[in-house]
Amino acid sequence: MRIAVVGGGYVGLVTGACFAELGHTVDIVEIDAGKAAAINAGRAPIHERGLDALLAKHAGVRLRAGTDYGPVALSDLAFICVGTPPAADGSADLSMVAAASRSIGEALREGKGAHTVVVKSTVPPGTTENLVAPTVGNHSHRADTGFAMNPEFLREGRAVEDFLHPDRIVIGSRDGRSGDTVAAAYTGVSAPVVRCGLTAAEMIKYASNALLATKISFANEVGNVCKRLGIDVYEVMQGVGMDHRVSPHFLDAGAGFGGSCFPKDVAALVSLAEGLGEEPALLRSVLDVNDRQPLRMVRMLEERIGDLAGKRVAVLGLAFKDNTDDIREARAVPVIAGLLQRGAAVAAYDPLAAASMRRVFPGIDYAASAADALRGADACLVMTEWPEFSTLNGEFDLMNSRIVIEGRRILSCDGKEGICW
Ligand SMILES: NC(=O)C1=CN([C@@H]2O[C@H](COP(=O)(O)OP(=O)(O)OC[C@H]3O[C@@H](n4cnc5c(N)ncnc54)[C@H](O)[C@@H]3O)[C@@H](O)[C@H]2O)C=CC1
Ligand SMILES: O=C(O)[C@H]1O[C@H](OP(=O)(O)OP(=O)(O)OC[C@H]2O[C@@H](n3ccc(=O)[nH]c3=O)[C@H](O)[C@@H]2O)[C@H](O)[C@@H](O)[C@@H]1O
Numbered sequence: 001m002r003i004a005v006v007g008g009g010y011v012g013l014v015t016g017a018c019f020a021e022l023g024h025t026v027d028i029v030e031i032d033a034g035k036a037a038a039i040n041a042g043r044a045p046i047h048e049r050g051l052d053a054l055l056a057k058h059a060g061v062r063l064r065a066g067t068d069y070g071p072v073a074l075s076d077l078a079f080i081c082v083g084t085p086p087a088a089d090g091s092a093d094l095s096m097v098a099a100a101s102r103s104i105g106e107a108l109r110e111g112k113g114a115h116t117v118v119v120k121s122t123v124p125p126g127t128t129e130n131l132v133a134p135t136v137g138n139h140s141h142r143a144d145t146g147f148a149m150n151p152e153f154l155r156e157g158r159a160v161e162d163f164l165h166p167d168r169i170v171i172g173s174r175d176g177r178s179g180d181t182v183a184a185a186y187t188g189v190s191a192p193v194v195r196c197g198l199t200a201a202e203m204i205k206y207a208s209n210a211l212l213a214t215k216i217s218f219a220n221e222v223g224n225v226c227k228r229l230g231i232d233v234y235e236v237m238q239g240v241g242m243d244h245r246v247s248p249h250f251l252d253a254g255a256g257f258g259g260s261c262f263p264k265d266v267a268a269l270v271s272l273a274e275g276l277g278e279e280p281a282l283l284r285s286v287l288d289v290n291d292r293q294p295l296r297m298v299r300m301l302e303e304r305i306g307d308l309a310g311k312r313v314a315v316l317g318l319a320f321k322d323n324t325d326d327i328r329e330a331r332a333v334p335v336i337a338g339l340l341q342r343g344a345a346v347a348a349y350d351p352l353a354a355a356s357m358r359r360v361f362p363g364i365d366y367a368a369s370a371a372d373a374l375r376g377a378d379a380c381l382v383m384t385e386w387p388e389f390s391t392l393n394g395e396f397d398l399m400n401s402r403i404v405i406e407g408r409r410i411l412s413c414d415g416k417e418g419i420c421w
Contacts, residue, residue: 001025001185004075006100008035008065010046010260010326011120011152012081014159016065017051020058021164022188027064027071029103039065047325047352050160069103073111077185078104079118079150080132090267091275092124094131101132105139116146116178122209122265123149124272125202129174146178149198151205156259157323170194172201206272209265210283215250216257217289223253224296234409255331255383255407256293258320263287263329294331297407298338301379304403309343314377314399316370316392317384317408318350318357325352327360331407332383336361339381349373351386371395379403385410 001024005016008030016028016039030036035045042059044051055063064071072078082096097119108115117136119128128149136145149172154162169191173179179195186193194204223233233253241248257263266287273280302308320330327333330353339346346364348357354366367373370389374380375398382389385408392411396402404411 001077001181002071002075003027003185004029004072004078006069006072006078006080006104007082007096007121008032008039008045009081009083010048010156010159011154012079013039013044013046014048014051014154014163015079015081015120015152016063017054017058018160018163019185020061020063021054022186023062024185025062026058027066027075029067029069029071030065031067033067036065036067039063047157047323048159049157049323054160069107070110072104072107072115073109075111075115077116077118077181079120080104081120081152084121084123084264084268086264086267089271091271092122092264092268094123094127097121097123097127098131098135101135102139105136108136108140108142108145111140111142114144114146114177114181116148116181118148118150118178118182119202120150120152122151122205122261123202124268125199125206127202128172128198146173146175146181147198148173148178148182149201150182151201151208153205153208156326157321164189166191168192168194170196170201170204172196172198172204174198206265206269209262210269210286212250213257213262213266213290214282214286216252216262217286219251219253220256220293221289226253252385252409254293254409255297255335256290258329258331260320260326260328263290294334294407295338297381297405298335298342300405301381301403302342304405305379305401307342308339310345311378312345312347312376312400313339314367314370314373314380315339315346315348316350316373316380316382316389317386318348319353319384319386322384322386325356327353327356330357330383332357333360335381335383335407336364340364347373347377350384351388353384371398374398376400379405381405381407382410383407 003026005012006029008028016026020026038045042055084092087093133147226233237251270280318332349367377399
């Protein structure tokens with residue numbers, strides 16, 4: 001099959017590389033010429049386990065990237081994988097989806113045979129039907145294009161594995177042929193396929209992210225009560241998660257959820273619900289609890305050591321989670337801002353994300369290792385679940401005092417004296 005992937009970011013590049021691995025011929029259309037060149041040179045512009053190996057195997061062979069939409073006209077399937085960032089009011093900004101749809105429409109004017117346009121970006125219910133399909137149609141002047149919606153559930157840092165071994169593949173379509181063509185592209189991936197309408201597929205994605213985010217905020221709210229009671233929320237949630245109706249996943253309390261998706265997708269669902277005249281009280285609370293968690297950590301530290309002015313605080317972990325250099329909505333950002341506001345000096349360390357964070361906070365110290373960040377620190381806040389932090393132990397002895405607040409339950413050192421969450 002010939003597949004065009006529009007947008008070569010986290011989702012587009014992983015989608016393109018994995019479809020090439022499944023045997024398809026893939027063209028990535030990416031407006032950023034630098035990214036396209038890197039992909040063609042076999043260099044992943046993002047850090048994703050397994051991606052370099054796929055690029056080494058397929059770049060220049062079955063996988064090509066460029067800024068030109070020409071390959072769309074030759075494709076059986078064109079996947080839209082551009083960003084849908086939050087607008088100022090929390091709703092999804094669909095300008096990139098609209099622009100991509102226009103360009104796809106123009107390209108399809110030259111196309112022969114059957115084409116299916118597939119939305120993979122996370123978009124509010126109704127977008128494929130009411131924005132993408134009419135925009136493509138108005139610019140292609142064709143009525144024979146098929147449309148499908150195939151949401152993506154991959155996690156950053158585990159994207160290749162998630163794409164090739166998903167829990168399910170959701171395919172929304174308004175005609176059977178389009179849905180069948182998308183399903184055929186996944187031949188070789190073993191997973192149940194959910195077939196539904198376009199709008200239901202869009203809603204499945206929002207509802208999935210919103211439910212996962214809700215589990216985390218629920219665990220955090222219960223965790224805050226557990227803290228007052230002097231009991232361990234992880235022990236409590238382990239007991240709760242053993243009920244198969246709940247599942248043990250996404251019940252880890254701590255600093256709250258970050259990343260480019262949960263905060264924006266829950267906000268977009270809130271905005272959508274409000275626009276429809278609903279009162280999304282639960283979803284608003286999910287965001288509210290999440291917004292408060294990072295500063296709770298700073299306040300816990302103040303309760304513990306008093307005024308933070310002039311204190312040196314090590315912040316371990318800057319990425320929004322482990323195995324990525326992505327700092328979008330990372331919980332370390334409000335924590336560092338809160339520490340600086342209180343006059344503390346920050347020594348930060350992250351195995352991958354220091355360069356990105358330096359653009360946000362150029363004036364703080366960036367250490368080359370966790371040990372360097374901890375040396376001489378009065379306290380430490382752990383913000384990311386990096387596996388390498390789990391083995392830290394003697395390094396905490398380099399601190400002035402062994403006060404460590406875990407925003408992620410990752411430390412396994414013995415003698416957890418002074419260590420709390
Ligand atoms: N990052 C993630 O883990 C996941 C993201 N999603 C969703 O997938 C979508 C894409 O997200 P990311 O890949 O993270 O975004 P991204 O920002 O990393 O990548 C989007 C890419 O599209 C390119 N682009 C923008 N407009 C274009 C146009 N008109 N033509 C060609 N290329 C264009 C940009 O230059 C950028 O490289 C979003 O809707 C997001 O919510 C869904 C599942 C997982
Ligand atoms: O739509 C998306 O973009 C993606 O959003 C999330 O993936 P991702 O944001 O990459 O990362 P997660 O592993 O879900 O973690 C998100 C945040 O929640 C936090 N988290 C996660 C689990 C938990 O129990 N507690 C918790 O605080 C993590 O530390 C991280 O900050 C979803 O897990 C993916 O299924 C989805 O495709």
